[in-house]
Amino acid sequence: MPIGPFGIDPTIWAVLRLVIAVALTIFLVLNGALVQIFLERKIQAVMQDRVGPYHTGPFGLLQTFADAIKLLGKEDIRAKLTDAPFFLAAPAIVFSPMVASFVVLPFGPDFTGVNLNVGLLYLTTLGSMTVLGIVIAGWASNNKYSLMGGLRSAGQLISYEVPGILGLVTVVLYVGSLSMVDITNAQPGPLVNAFILPFAFLTYFIAALAETNRNPFDLPEAESELVAGFLTEYSGMRWGVFFLAEYGEVTVVSAIMATLWFGGWHGPGVDAVPLLGVIWFTLKTYFFVLLFMWIRATLPRLRIDQLMGFCWKVLIPLALVNILLTAVLILAFPDPRLPIAVANWALVALLVVGLPFTQRRRLLRFRTRTRESVGMRDARLAP
Amino acid sequence: MPDYNLSYFYVFVFFAVGALFVTVLLGISKLIAPRKPSLEKSRTYESGEEPVGQAWGRYPSHFYIFALLFVVFDVEVIFLFPWAVLFRSLGWNGLIEMTVFIAILVVGLYYAWRKQVLRWY
Numbered sequence: 001m002p003i004g005p006f007g008i009d010p011t012i013w014a015v016l017r018l019v020i021a022v023a024l025t026i027f028l029v030l031n032g033a034l035v036q037i038f039l040e041r042k043i044q045a046v047m048q049d050r051v052g053p054y055h056t057g058p059f060g061l062l063q064t065f066a067d068a069i070k071l072l073g074k075e076d077i078r079a080k081l082t083d084a085p086f087f088l089a090a091p092a093i094v095f096s097p098m099v100a101s102f103v104v105l106p107f108g109p110d111f112t113g114v115n116l117n118v119g120l121l122y123l124t125t126l127g128s129m130t131v132l133g134i135v136i137a138g139w140a141s142n143n144k145y146s147l148m149g150g151l152r153s154a155g156q157l158i159s160y161e162v163p164g165i166l167g168l169v170t171v172v173l174y175v176g177s178l179s180m181v182d183i184t185n186a187q188p189g190p191l192v193n194a195f196i197l198p199f200a201f202l203t204y205f206i207a208a209l210a211e212t213n214r215n216p217f218d219l220p221e222a223e224s225e226l227v228a229g230f231l232t233e234y235s236g237m238r239w240g241v242f243f244l245a246e247y248g249e250v251t252v253v254s255a256i257m258a259t260l261w262f263g264g265w266h267g268p269g270v271d272a273v274p275l276l277g278v279i280w281f282t283l284k285t286y287f288f289v290l291l292f293m294w295i296r297a298t299l300p301r302l303r304i305d306q307l308m309g310f311c312w313k314v315l316i317p318l319a320l321v322n323i324l325l326t327a328v329l330i331l332a333f334p335d336p337r338l339p340i341a342v343a344n345w346a347l348v349a350l351l352v353v354g355l356p357f358t359q360r361r362r363l364l365r366f367r368t369r370t371r372e373s374v375g376m377r378d379a380r381l382a383p
Numbered sequence: 384m385p386d387y388n389l390s391y392f393y394v395f396v397f398f399a400v401g402a403l404f405v406t407v408l409l410g411i412s413k414l415i416a417p418r419k420p421s422l423e424k425s426r427t428y429e430s431g432e433e434p435v436g437q438a439w440g441r442y443p444s445h446f447y448i449f450a451l452l453f454v455v456f457d458v459e460v461i462f463l464f465p466w467a468v469l470f471r472s473l474g475w476n477g478l479i480e481m482t483v484f485i486a487i488l489v490v491g492l493y494y495a496w497r498k499q500v501l502r503w504y
Binding site for chain 1: 389390392393394396397398400401402404405406408409411412413415416417418419420424425426427428429434437438439442443445446449450452453456457460463464467468470471474475478481482485489492496501502
């Protein structure tokens, strides 16, 4: 603990610091959700050649506030058949770990809630606690759509957790620490981890899309087939809490990517003005948030067999290869940066180039099979 | 109070505040929201039809098999984390041991693959 900053007694400072941290986090969660919902609607609108919200306030800026007040004022409906205690607890089970994730995010130099020495492990643990809340919500709703959504979500989240963590482990291997602050300090210059470990980044990025239930992995809440999945029975503010948690989750994974691969708070002018680091960190985080929105506007939803197949047959084997390769190269070379970068970029190329080929082969096989069966039918029908 | 415990006290407070915040939000909602329960409203949603039975029934067994696979690989990952932190001091010995460990699991994954477990339908 710092000995009396601002001339305040250290004991009082410890309490004061905690209060400030908690208040800031709640502010960030609420503010982040408001900003993200507004951005998401506006960006989607621009990409789909629409105007988006524009009636309430300048550029429709107050639309989200209006929506929040509407949600607060809505009747809280709970179906009779639901399992009450779990149904009521589920939003808190999803929300609370998300808030707790903010503790270890390094917003700037000396601007971290707490610098846990197991920071990354802690974040992954909290990330997987979301599954618990979603499965509980799906099961307690006692609705067939909710149950399917909850189970799909469980299947998807637990599957994609493995490549995601394998991507994180590669960075830990390279940096040699689990602390978010140490990982940031390890990449002060422009040569951030993203150039050296792009494949680890790619696996984590894909896994992060799946973990936050974003397109193209939004099967758990697929509107057109499952009527919002595990959220079907939720309405009013209870639904709003899930929504807040989802946007908070997106911020957390974006912050992890910004920290681990893009240097966190580092940027021009941070050494002179430490507070500038917060701005750099926020900009980097929101870059990924915007990337998520772009992807949502671009890609169609995957089928569940494609989703699981891609995770277990492509991502996990390649991520394991990547870890072992990185480990060997770190030990073999005194300055392993270049060899690791070459190996990683080669794996990225393999994935990007190889995937269309395997998909093409599958497609051709499928076509010949269909043609055969059609041929058999025609032969049967022939006189 | 030692610094280490203080860190986890922070974590605990954040958890508590998260739960408290949800409670407060729902409390506000309860105060200002109307409350007019009716039989139709409290019925489970099933596309406008009368719900048929309960939802707590059978569901595809794929989920169970994937959960089993996940447990294996998640435990692997738990072992990978400490190895990755201490990797440089463990050196080649540590790497070889970890390679053997991963190889055993990959054989398991290959077995599951060949057994058509990874096929969804």
